Amino acid sequence: MPHSLPDLEAWAIFAKVAECGSFSRAGEQLGLAKTTVSKAVTRLEQRMRASLFHRTTRKLSLTETGRLALERAARILIDGAAIEADILDEAATPRGLVRIASISAVGVEVIAPVLPEFLKANPEIEVDLVLTENRVDLVAEGFDAAIQVGLDGDSASLRTVRLSSLRRPLVGAPELLERLGMPQSPQDLARYPAVLPSHIANSHEWQFARGDEDPVTVRVNGRYRANHADALVPALVAGVGIGLMAEYFVWGHLRAGRLVELLPEWSTPPGPLYLITPPGRARPARVRALLDFLRPHLTLPKWTNVPKG
Numbered sequence: 001m002p003h004s005l006p007d008l009e010a011w012a013i014f015a016k017v018a019e020c021g022s023f024s025r026a027g028e029q030l031g032l033a034k035t036t037v038s039k040a041v042t043r044l045e046q047r048m049r050a051s052l053f054h055r056t057t058r059k060l061s062l063t064e065t066g067r068l069a070l071e072r073a074a075r076i077l078i079d080g081a082a083i084e085a086d087i088l089d090e091a092a093t094p095r096g097l098v099r100i101a102s103i104s105a106v107g108v109e110v111i112a113p114v115l116p117e118f119l120k121a122n123p124e125i126e127v128d129l130v131l132t133e134n135r136v137d138l139v140a141e142g143f144d145a146a147i148q149v150g151l152d153g154d155s156a157s158l159r160t161v162r163l164s165s166l167r168r169p170l171v172g173a174p175e176l177l178e179r180l181g182m183p184q185s186p187q188d189l190a191r192y193p194a195v196l197p198s199h200i201a202n203s204h205e206w207q208f209a210r211g212d213e214d215p216v217t218v219r220v221n222g223r224y225r226a227n228h229a230d231a232l233v234p235a236l237v238a239g240v241g242i243g244l245m246a247e248y249f250v251w252g253h254l255r256a257g258r259l260v261e262l263l264p265e266w267s268t269p270p271g272p273l274y275l276i277t278p279p280g281r282a283r284p285a286r287v288r289a290l291l292d293f294l295r296p297h298l299t300l301p302k303w304t305n306v307p308k309g
Contacts, residue, residue: 019142094286095124102147176239193241196222
């Protein structure tokens, strides 16, 4: 008995419904009537003999079956859009919306300043930049790419490119160092007040390495804690304490002399910066255009040229 072809159109519609969170919004984006969208999903559910969504009058959410199917269904939607875009010669004139998520500091310091140049050169491309410290679900939330520090287990099925390594220099204000002196070794840090991130486990334990020497772990005393670096930097500049901070948060203060790097010959574990994109080889030309434009800025960000010490 011959097997029927998979209903690729319905799977693509299902992926768009999951992305939008409603049949009506998916229909608007696809240019289809709400009834057409609903019938496509119902057709899949009848064929699979399983529900893909929990439906209430106020909310639409994926069932476990729907969640398991979403990644591959989204790939159908992405690959299909890329095929049509190339056939329509979109490569010559990229057009449409690109959604990209980024950790806040990189978004503000690197991406936002150069986006106007890209938008002027590509008048038919729209960009939605979302700044967040949280991991995003590229497929479920409809993102074309994300810039994040480090990887987790959910990244295994995604496409990842390591862009650069982010230093975490130890910094302090000149005023504080005038009072307490300049530390000569990691062991000296125990007598300095520290500014600590409360959202990071064991943030009071600092690890340092130098050359081939064994790593050194130092416990510091936190005088001030906050759950975001933007709330910690003013305290560092004011001389409340010393701190280990991702370079992109403090590079401007280092360059201006408001902060000084301590123990520059000692290094702390770096944070790798990654570009994450959905699974599947095909990318629409508008996404390729933006990522190709941003990559040099992200591979060698401007703070890498700040003198140490």
